[in-house]
Amino acid sequence: MLAATKRWFRRNRTPLAIGAGVIGAGYVVTNYVLGKLQDARERMSSDRIAKENLRRRFEQNQEDCTFTVLALLPTATTNILEAMNTERITYEIQQMKGSAVARTKSIGSTSPPSLSAETDDDGRSMFSVSVTSDAGLQTSQLAVPTSIAAAISGDGNVPVDGAQEGDALSVPPKPKKTKRQLWNDLTISSITRAYTLLYTLSLLTMLTRIQLNLLGRRSYLSSVVSLATGSAQQTISLENNDDDGNNPEHYYGSDFEVNRRYLTFSWWLLNRGWVDVMQRVETAV
Known part of the structure; x- marks a missing residue:
């Protein structure tokens, strides 16, 4: 039995060797292909996770941008609205209209004042000024000196006290703008404020x-670098390596000063830059 088995193996040793080689090669190739497929699957999964992480970070960053702009809007709008107070000009126009209507009504309801001469106990000549309404009722009566009465009646022969004249000349009346000037100011202020707000908010958002x-x-690059180097460095270090002041070029590149100035430009726009924008718009208007 053993001799027959030996003779069979001796006769078929070449086919057996070839078959064993083929089986071994197939096993090796199969394991290699399965390993490559597993690597490709893991690589695709990691790429998908990285893309999802990048997309999520981008969306979160855009939401942060929106909330930041909304938080900065009150500061920008308050300064511009306080500098160009269009409502004050509107209020002045309304006051002018109201005073004109009231003056028209008062002129239509009262008659011109009448003057009557009297003499007081001191012998000074006095005038009695009375205002009579349309119904014929005397509404007011006031005794004034002759000099003031003469000034009211238009008599230029009565002398006027020099001190009173000097006081009247020392305080010049404040010139008032006409309704047309107020409307022009309102138009210019409204257009300037609208375009200043538009340009300022656009620049602030951008x-x-x-x-x-x-x-x-x-932040994303630093997280990617930390994940890439995490497998090679598994030890926990208590050293603070996030201090940008120690080596700013390691984080921002060689243009660190340019980046720092650019990042402070929003503060300049909110506090000082909008004035320049307002002046340019006002000059153009």
Whole structure:
């Protein structure tokens, strides 16, 4: 039995060797292909996770940009609205209309004042000024000196006290704008304020989004680098390596000063830049 088995193996050793080689090669190739497929699957999964993470970070960054712009809007609008108070000009026009209507009504309801001469106890000549309404009733009566009465009646022969004249000349009346001038000021102020708000808010939105996207890019790159180097360095370190002041070029590149100035441009626009925008718009209007 053993001799027959030996003779069979001796006769078929070449086919057996070839078959064993084929089986071994197939096993090796199968394991290699399965390994490559597993690597490709893991790589696709990691790429999908990375893209999802990037998309989620981008959407979160855009939401942060929107909330930041909404938080900065009151500061920008308050300064511009306080500098160009269009409502005050509107109120002055309304007051002018109201005073004109009241003056027209008072002129139509009262007659011109009448003057009557009297002599007081001191022997001074006095005038009695009385205003009579349309119904013929005497509404007021006031005794005034002759000099003031003569001034009222238009008599230029009565002398006027020099001190009173000097006081009247020392305080010049404040010139009032006409209704046409107020309407012109209202038009210019409204257009200037509208375009100033439009330009300022557009610049603020653009700069804020660019700045936060730059910061988000830096945060994403730092997280990717930390994940890439995490497998090689498994030890926990208590050293603070996030201090940008120690080596700013490591985080921002060689243009660190340019980035720093650009990131502070929003503050300049909110506090000082809008004045320049307002002046340019007002000059154009």
